[in-house]
Structures are given as C-alpha cells and as structure tokens.
Amino acid sequence: MALLPILEYPDERLRKVAKPLERIDAALQRLIDDMFETMYDAPGIGLAATQIDFHQQLIVMDVSEEKDQPLVFINARIVETEGSQTCQEGCLSVPTVFADVARAERVIVEALDRHGEAFRLDASGLLAVCIQHEMDHLAGKVFVDYLSPLKRQLVARKMDKRHRQQTPTRAAG
Numbered sequence: 001m002a003l004l005p006i007l008e009y010p011d012e013r014l015r016k017v018a019k020p021l022e023r024i025d026a027a028l029q030r031l032i033d034d035m036f037e038t039m040y041d042a043p044g045i046g047l048a049a050t051q052i053d054f055h056q057q058l059i060v061m062d063v064s065e066e067k068d069q070p071l072v073f074i075n076a077r078i079v080e081t082e083g084s085q086t087c088q089e090g091c092l093s094v095p096t097v098f099a100d101v102a103r104a105e106r107v108i109v110e111a112l113d114r115h116g117e118a119f120r121l122d123a124s125g126l127l128a129v130c131i132q133h134e135m136d137h138l139a140g141k142v143f144v145d146y147l148s149p150l151k152r153q154l155v156a157r158k159m160d161k162r163h164r165q166q167t168p169t170r171a172a173g
C-alpha cells in the first residue's frame, strides 16, 4: 500500500466533477486500499477520489471511534434527505481550517460497495455529514464554498501562506 498526495485548496483540480466509475478491477481495489491508508494516516474520517486527483465517483469513509468500520461508496446517489444540522467540519484538502456548515440531518444513499454490490444506507448525524461532505468533493465543491466571502478570503490567505512556506523560493535554488 502507499500514501497518496492529497490536493489542497485552492487547487483547481478540486473543482473537477467526477464521472461514474465504470470498472471495478484489481487496480481499483489497490487504489481503494491506498485511499484508506492515506485517510487513516492523515488522520481523517472520509476521503473522496477527487482529493487524490482521481476523477471518478469513489469515496472511502470510516467515522467509527475504533477505525474498524471502513465504508466504500461507488457511484453514490443521495435519494432522500431530511431535517437539518450544523456541524463543525474540517477537510484534508483544507488543513487547519474548521467551520460550521449546515447540512441535512439524515440522508438515504444508494451506492455500490467495493465489489460492485448495490447497497442502501440510512445515515444520520456525523455519518450523514461526512457523506454530504464527500459527495460535494465529487461534484467539485469544497466545504469552504459555504462560508461568507470574508471567511473564504481568510481561508485563502491562510492556505496561501501555508503553500508559500512549503515551496522553496527561487533564490534558494
């Protein structure tokens, strides 16, 4: 297995819209394992393929305390939503930034698992938040899109500073 590089906001590749995944093969199983390893290592509770620059509808997730309930969603669709909740969210693509986002309290999702078997999941609370957050990634959306323009500006500045610190300057060779 291998750790995959995670794209960071405001990378334009986070804006690509993922296409339906068409082939479930051995290469995909390896990719799924690598995505889990990358997510657990970060550490995070969900990772959408968009974040590792793979633009097909694939999400891995584990919101359990013990990190022993891995979930894979292929070609997921939210077929029903109910209620609302506001939760403080973070994102592996926007490190160190946390903000309140309003989401549906409950969602019903239909998807394929890693073996291509169809399943239906009735999710609420944190799991429902995570599903909506990751499905947004596949649609080219990032959670900071929901913030006010002023807050988004602060986030952009923070990320810019972070990326400048990581990139060697020309003078340094």
Ligand code: ZN
Binding pocket: 090, 091, 092, 093, 133, 137
């Ligand atoms: Zn995210």
